[in-house]
Amino acid sequence: VQTNKKIMQQPQDVSILNSFDFTAIEEMDPSLAEGHRIMYEREVPFELRIQDSNTGPQEVGTLEAIKVKVLGLGDESNPQNLRIELTSENDLFFHYTYSVEEEGFKNLQENQKLMIEFHEFPHILIKMLNSCIKEPHSFLAVFIMQRDGKARLDFIQNIEYKFIELLSCDFMGSPEETVRQHIAYRYNSVKSKLALMQARLQDINALVKIKNPSLLLQLQKNPTQAP
Numbered sequence: 001v002q003t004n005k006k007i008m009q010q011p012q013d014v015s016i017l018n019s020f021d022f023t024a025i026e027e028m029d030p031s032l033a034e035g036h037r038i039m040y041e042r043e044v045p046f047e048l049r050i051q052d053s054n055t056g057p058q059e060v061g062t063l064e065a066i067k068v069k070v071l072g073l074g075d076e077s078n079p080q081n082l083r084i085e086l087t088s089e090n091d092l093f094f095h096y097t098y099s100v101e102e103e104g105f106k107n108l109q110e111n112q113k114l115m116i117e118f119h120e121f122p123h124i125l126i127k128m129l130n131s132c133i134k135e136p137h138s139f140l141a142v143f144i145m146q147r148d149g150k151a152r153l154d155f156i157q158n159i160e161y162k163f164i165e166l167l168s169c170d171f172m173g174s175p176e177e178t179v180r181q182h183i184a185y186r187y188n189s190v191k192s193k194l195a196l197m198q199a200r201l202q203d204i205n206a207l208v209k210i211k212n213p214s215l216l217l218q219l220q221k222n223p224t225q226a227p
Contacts, residue, residue: 025192030181031085036071040126044068044133046086046153047142061142064090068129072122082122086143086153086171087182095179096143096151096171112167128155128166149173 031038049061067087074080081101088094100108102118109116116124131139132155140156140163151171157164174182208216 025189028185028188030178030185031069031071031083034073036073036081036083038069039072039076039122040068040070040129042068042129042133043089044129044141045136047140049142049144051144051146064088066094066141066143070122070125070129078119079122082118082125084125084153084169084171092183092186093179095174095182096145097174097178098153098169098171100169108169114167124167143171145173 029038043065044067046064046066047061048064048066065088067089069085069087071083071085072079072081073083081099082105083100084098086094086096100121105118105121108114128139129141132141138158140154140158142154142156143151144154145151149172151173153169153171155166155168157166205216208219
């Protein structure tokens with residue numbers, strides 16, 4: 001009977017240690033308020049440049065990891081809207097947005113001679129973003145910001161003897177209220193996740209205390225050292 005009891009306890013112990021469910025927290029993300037779903041969310045190396053109206057953009061910018069969130073509205077095979085949000089862990093007030101629907105994409109398609117349809121656009125964007133992560137010397141993401149809040153993201157390929165511009169997207173700095181909502185969400189998200197982890201730590205303490213009290217004392221005395 002004791003053996004069976006131990007076997008029954010093991011899955012329960014594992015679930016206590018491993019199960020973090022942040023779904024309820026993530027559903028509060030203001031990015032999802034209009035019904036969008038997250039298609040991609042990663043930090044991507046960007047070269048940030050500031051453009052002055054008189055002198056033009058900087059020749060060389062600063063390299064920074066920018067969190068890129070690609071969001072789609074509607075069916076994946078036939079999206080109604082595509083939105084890209086850019087944020088930074090170094091600057092909570094850095095928040096830029098690009099939004100396009102099928103009609104607006106036709107202008108982009110014509111002006112930049114793109115040989116893809118709107119439903120293929122998210123996949124191509126994600127592919128280029130991943131290329132900037134995996135092959136940073138060959139694929140560059142250059143983000144040029146103007147003083148009036150307008151910005152442009154250029155995807156550039158370095159083919160040794162020449163730089164080729166693959167795609168450009170026009171961004172806009174988000175309104176102050178949007179920025180405030182996102183900062184509040186990020187703050188509350190971290191706070192809520194910390195509370196969940198602290199509760200989990202208490203569960204683990206209680207588990208170790210029952211099974212091996214001397215180990216718990218060791219961990220509390222030397223938390224950074226293995227026993």
